[in-house]
Amino acid sequence: MGGNHHHHDSKGTKLVVSILLNVIITASQVIGGVISGSLALLSDALHNFSDVLSLLISYIAERLSKRSASTAKTFGYKRAEIIAAFINSSTLLIVAVILIVESIERFVSPQEIESNLVIWLSAIAIVGNGLSVLLLRKEAGSNMNMRSAYLHLLTDMAASVAVLIGGLLMKYYQLWWVDSALTMAIALYLIFMGYDLFKQSLKVLMLFTPAGIEIENIIKTVNEFPSVQAMHHVHVWQANEDETHLEAHLDLHEDIRISEFDTLLLKIEAYLKKEYGINHVNIQPEFNKNDAKDVIVQD
Structure with a gap:
């Protein structure tokens, strides 16, 4: 510091x-x-x-x-x-x-x-x-x-x-x-x-997806993780030059425990940091939730 x-x-x-x-x-x-x-x-x-x-x-x-x-x-x-x-x-x-x-x-x-x-x-x-x-x-x-x-x-x-x-x-x-x-x-x-x-x-300032971040590739890789059915409702933006944020909804195959989801989340966070430098991840877990499943949703 x-x-x-x-x-x-x-x-x-x-x-x-x-x-x-x-x-x-x-x-x-x-x-x-x-x-x-x-x-x-x-x-x-x-x-x-x-x-x-x-x-x-x-x-x-x-x-x-x-x-x-x-x-x-x-x-x-x-x-x-x-x-x-x-x-x-x-x-x-x-x-x-x-x-x-x-x-x-x-x-x-x-x-x-x-x-x-x-x-x-x-x-x-x-x-x-x-x-x-x-x-x-x-x-x-x-x-x-x-x-x-x-x-x-x-x-x-x-x-x-x-x-x-x-x-x-x-x-x-x-x-x-x-x-x-x-x-x-x-x-x-x-x-x-x-x-x-x-x-x-x-x-x-317009919250556009930062250069070099391929959302399609991220979704394809995350969807291959165990327990994951589909990643959707994705937003990626920069707060400034040091901070890149990702938020998304994650449909799961099973109604898993929070501790199991935390293990999965750590793996996803490590992948996003290593491959794309995304250092702030906020993922909402879902199971059989009735909402829009589009990758990009206009809020």
Whole structure:
């Protein structure tokens, strides 16, 4: 338990450091954008501001997810991080659309800007976002909420790289269109990355069957266990990334004792955990009960 608590605290600390870095970057880019007249810098400041918001959402969700369950909230706040991932992936897609519109407008009417300030401030943003990306990289692999925050930072670092390249090309070659082309490329990458996370988090929120779990195979195997006549009324869903639940009704051939059913249940639970990682099983035993025997029942 102590290791898990330390892991949670570590996540929270890393998010706070990333928030502070991005507040500094955003403030400097707004000031620099106004002084230089650079739309690129101001748009990059907007992306960084969206990072601050997404990191705040991730931090609040991470704190909430540690709260204990109660009679009023029997699942606790286990969904908080999934909701945060859903909000953050949604905003990634919205920012991408704004970027596409922005890049088209800028391509149609390119503007001359103070490139030196753009170069320096985008370089600072790259360093700041780069540090944040490194901080969250480890957690991003195993947690949907942290992955959504990580993606915001990674794509913003890429946007800052684009602004830097654009600033250099504008300074030395006066190629004003490069900034628009790079912005468009980043926006498309944002959609590519954000959509997958949006889809994953939406599936969890909608209680869809998790990927890789084949209900037909589960039923076929469970029906071969001794005493089992038919498994039906099956629901499989994720509470969060760590918890997969299965509930079902189990028709039995005989009117067996509770102790015999417990032995059977332990075998079924071991099979579901080993084969599918299902770690919360709730099975209702039945004998000659007159109810719907469909595998999937719309409650």
